[in-house]
Amino acid sequence: MSPVLLFILGVVFVAIGIAVSIALHEVGHLLPAKLFKVRVTKYMIGFGPTLWSKRRGETEYGVKAIPLGGFVSMIGMYPPNKDDGTVRTSSTGMFQSLATDARSFAHEEVGPEDERRVFYRLPVWKKMIIMLGGPAVNLLIGVVLTAVLLMGFGVAAQTTTVANVSKCQVEAGQTIDPDSADCIPTPAAAAGLRPNDVITNFDGKAVTSWDELTGWIRASAGKQVSLTVQRDGASVATTVTPVLSARPVVGDDGRQAEDADGKLLYQDVGFLGIGAQTKLVQQPASEVLPMSGENIRLISGVILNLPARVAGVAEAAFSDEPRDPNGPISVVGVGRVAGEVAAMEEVPLMSRFGALIGLLAGLNFALAVFNLVPLLPLDGGHVAGALYEGARRQLAKLFGRPDPGAFDLAKMLPVTYVVAVLLMGMGALLIYADIVKPVNLFG
Structure with missing residues (x-):
């Protein structure tokens, strides 16, 4: 399958996932509202012109043209005007007009039989359940x-199997031609380690994880230690001497750490010149x-x-x-x-x-x-x-x-x-x- 088609499929997969997530978010508001007998007039995915809708019972369900959200319309979201009990007022101030128009819209579909089905009359705890329903979903x-x-x-986890062996010792930010005289072999290359070797023993200790092995290597700079690997079904023993080298300091987010001035951090530790293979490990x-x-x-x-x-x-x-x-x-x-x-x-x-x-x-x-x-x-x-x-x-x-x-x-x-x-x-x-x-x- 071509990379372009794979790219498109990835975009479509996530786009559908987002649409479903938004739809279910609104269901999180819809269901408790109906449970508490609030009359829900609309359940819409998207905004703008309606592309498709269908009425079931007292609720219109539909999809709108701009797929950037959704909404559930409930009658009586705002209480009537406190002064006279109406949804309108004679005030001409801009802010008052905004409130008046909102009250009018919230009550335009409220009939005499809906007096106990408006949102604003709900107890506080029911209002909170309805509004928290979306985020909860x-x-x-x-x-x-x-x-x-x-x-x-x-999740991807490093194994004790060697993925690659660096040929040359290279300082951070430096590049060296592996075939040039400037190439100083890494301890791993000098010891004859190969990709797909499984490291089983380091300095007389059984290796059970890559993190454990990394800690031992970093602490063994300048020290000759024994190393045993499994290669093609046979056990192969050798010795290695990790060299002291500046390696990146990795933060909790998996990225190289920086100091207060934004400068990348390094530390001098033991180094062999090998990378680990990874595999998915179920948790x-x-x-x-x-x-x-x-x-x-x-x-x-x-x-x-x-x-x-x-x-x-x-x-x-x-x-x-x-x-x-x-x-x-x-x-x-x-x-x-x-x-x-x-x-x-x-x-x-x-x-x-x-x-x-x-x-x-x-x-x-x-x-x-x-x-x-x-x-x-x-x-x-x-x-x-x-x-x-x-x-x-x-x-x-x-x-x-x-x-x-x-x-x-x-x-x-x-x-x-x-x-x-x-x-x-x-x-x-x-x-x-x-x-x-x-x-x-x-x-």
């Missing part, structure tokens, strides 16, 4: 996909939640620093600065990454498919965490409004005051529109950056 999808990745496909169920938690932690860190991260993307997009590989990307960037993964013919098919599953898991965690940001129009903004309503009702009860009633989120619409414009601007910037200067994850 994405969290669940992320955990399930993580389980599929870890328990079904496994136990006990690893699923820790891995999910770590994924959520990393995503939360990006979102907490989103303004600075987006500013960094803008600087990179309009200058010669490189993109931060750990920064935010748009759906265009996600599609490009998926296509590149799928087109890596040198990587086993199962590994590529597992990587795409992991990508979808991360996207669902990102959808969940981002939607919990306590700003309207995100789900977290509605949750914050419900919590505020509950708090002021409890305070009124505590001090013997009249029940203040439902909190009117329509008053927050100016903030909602500002946030929505900022989100659209951020999305446009990320798409532009992903086109003109995409993130380079694979070198």
Whole structure:
């Protein structure tokens, strides 16, 4: 299969995965709303003109032209005007007009028989369940996909089998012609090690993992030690003397660490000149939640620093600065990454498919965490409004005051529109950056 076709298949796979994730997110709002008898008038995937829709019962289900989200419409999202109980007011102020129009829209399909089926009349805990339903579904999808990745496909782990043997000792950033007189053989090459050798013993100690072997090699600079390998079914013994060499310091994220000034870090350790073969190792169920938690932690860190991260993307997009590989990307960037993964013919098919599953898991965690940001129009903004309503009702009860009633989120619409414009601007910037200067994850 050609790399171009593989690239397209990778993009299509993730695009379908994103669409399904968004659809299920909205189901997370739809089902509890119906459970609590709120009348749901629309369940839509996408925005803009409707491409297809069908009414079942009291709800219209459909797909719209712009596949960048979705929504569930419930009647009575905002309470009537507090002063006179109507959904309209005579005020002509801009902010008041926004609230009036929103109340009118929220109540335009409310009939006398729907008095107890409007959203604003729900207890606070029911409102929170409805609004948290979407992020909860994405969290669940992320955990399930993580389980599929870890328990079904496994994760790449280094083995004790040699993948390659470097011929020459090379300083960081240096290149040497292997056939030139400047080539000083690495200890592994001098000892006659070969690809596919399985290292079984180092300095009289049985080798059980590559990490263990790496630690012993790094601590043995300048010391001659015995080494035993399995080669073509036979045991071969030799000796090696690791040399002291500057090697990259690798951080917890698997990338080379940097100091405070952004300079790459190295350390002098013992070095043989061999690389390890990797294989997929299935993980136990006990690893699923820790891995999910770590994924959520990393995503939360990006979102907490989103303004600075987006500013960094803008600087990179309009200058010669490189993109931060750990920064935010748009759906265009996600599609490009998926296509590149799928087109890596040198990587086993199962590994590529597992990587795409992991990508979808991360996207669902990102959808969940981002939607919990306590700003309207995100789900977290509605949750914050419900919590505020509950708090002021409890305070009124505590001090013997009249029940203040439902909190009117329509008053927050100016903030909602500002946030929505900022989100659209951020999305446009990320798409532009992903086109003109995409993130380079694979070198």
